[in-house]
Amino acid sequence: MPIIEARALSKTFRVADKRPGLGGTLRHFLRRRYRDVAAVREVSFAITPGEVVGFLGPNGAGKTTTLKMLTGLIEPSGGRVAVAGCVPFRRQERFLQQITLVMGNRQQLIWDLPALDSFRVNAAVYGIPDRVAERRIAQLAEMLELGEELRRPVRKLSLGQRMKAELLAALLHEPAVLFLDEPTLGLDVNAQARVRDFLADYNRRTGATVLLTSHYMGDITALCRRVLLIHEGQLFHDGSLERLTQELAPHREVRLELQDLQPAGTFEAYGVVESHQGHQVRLRIPREQLTERVAALLGRFAVVDLEVADPPIEQLIGELFRREAAA
Numbered sequence: 001m002p003i004i005e006a007r008a009l010s011k012t013f014r015v016a017d018k019r020p021g022l023g024g025t026l027r028h029f030l031r032r033r034y035r036d037v038a039a040v041r042e043v044s045f046a047i048t049p050g051e052v053v054g055f056l057g058p059n060g061a062g063k064t065t066t067l068k069m070l071t072g073l074i075e076p077s078g079g080r081v082a083v084a085g086c087v088p089f090r091r092q093e094r095f096l097q098q099i100t101l102v103m104g105n106r107q108q109l110i111w112d113l114p115a116l117d118s119f120r121v122n123a124a125v126y127g128i129p130d131r132v133a134e135r136r137i138a139q140l141a142e143m144l145e146l147g148e149e150l151r152r153p154v155r156k157l158s159l160g161q162r163m164k165a166e167l168l169a170a171l172l173h174e175p176a177v178l179f180l181d182e183p184t185l186g187l188d189v190n191a192q193a194r195v196r197d198f199l200a201d202y203n204r205r206t207g208a209t210v211l212l213t214s215h216y217m218g219d220i221t222a223l224c225r226r227v228l229l230i231h232e233g234q235l236f237h238d239g240s241l242e243r244l245t246q247e248l249a250p251h252r253e254v255r256l257e258l259q260d261l262q263p264a265g266t267f268e269a270y271g272v273v274e275s276h277q278g279h280q281v282r283l284r285i286p287r288e289q290l291t292e293r294v295a296a297l298l299g300r301f302a303v304v305d306l307e308v309a310d311p312p313i314e315q316l317i318g319e320l321f322r323r324e325a326a327a
């Protein structure tokens with residue numbers, strides 16, 4: 001039984017079609033014109049309990065709008081959606097008790113108070129008894145490596161500490177479903193890694209379901225076996241990141257470090273030469289010919305180092321959408 005299910009889920013926003021300047025404002029005032037923006041178009045997917053799913057797509061693809069429909073913040077224009085057996089937009093208590101939404105660019109903690117005070121407010125809102133709340137705060141604080149910081153006003157915390165405190169606040173009611181929109185936004189590499197480790201650990205310990213958007217591919221590769229890729233409001237891919245990489249890049253990249261210099265043109269027979277400078281060579285080789293070509297390279301040249309990699313997924317997705325836009 002899926003815990004999140006979307007069927008032909010759609011959202012169209014009606015936006016004012018106003019020309020710039022005073023003239024435009026006056027004209028709009030006298031004769032209002034609107035146009036429809038189809039932010040999400042017939043998106044369908046099902047997520048089973050315990051899955052950690054990445055939600056990818058370029059800016060404006062419709063990720064946040066989808067998350068808002070899944071959490072009941074906005075009403076779908078079409079289709080059906082169910083989360084934890086509830087219709088999100090009804091915002092029933094039973095639903096709110098089972099979900100949480102964390103947005104990297106918004107905060108729910110009270111700026112001038114210590115995070116601990118905000119946690120107590122949250123605990124009261126969710127009807128969590130004091131002793132239970134204290135125990136959960138202690139447990140989550142340990143997992144998140146938070147301590148004395150929680151007694152300082154939130155405004156005095158670093159971005160990374162604040163984000164971890166936000167996560168703690170969002171998880172206090174032990175939701176079964178976590179919707180995370182850019183949870184590592186703006187964090188430095190170390191803080192990103194800590195938030196990531198925490199999420200992986202939390203999922204392992206509690207079996208919570210996670211749907212996560214991130215511009216940092218590192219988050220997605222570290223956490224998600226499955227990814228949904230959305231583009232211009234439509235679902236483009238639903239499956240493993242590996243399969244997405246294979247679909248987008250039917251080749252792999254081979255990087256060689258040679259012992260001896262070789263003349264230009266030497267490697268054209270082995271693949272598409274992306275660069276050849278001094279002892280370093282980068283080749284694109286079709287996946288199905290990889291073993292045979294690498295064996296041939298190793299047989300023919302003195303190779304000091306060899307690395308086989310997939311092209312970066314950001315690059316592949318970027319290329320794909322540029323190709324689509326040009327078509």
Ligand SMILES: Nc1ncnc2c1ncn2[C@@H]1O[C@H](COP(=O)(O)OP(=O)(O)OP(=O)(O)O)[C@@H](O)[C@H]1O
Nearest residue numbers: 013015037039057058059060061062063064065066
């Ligand atoms: N309240 C709104 N009113 C009108 N249009 C909106 C509204 N919210 C979103 N849109 C439009 O819907 C489309 C999808 O936006 P959305 O914020 O869901 O994208 P996103 O994938 O989350 O992008 P990003 O990665 O930049 O956050 C965009 O064209 C956006 O301008």
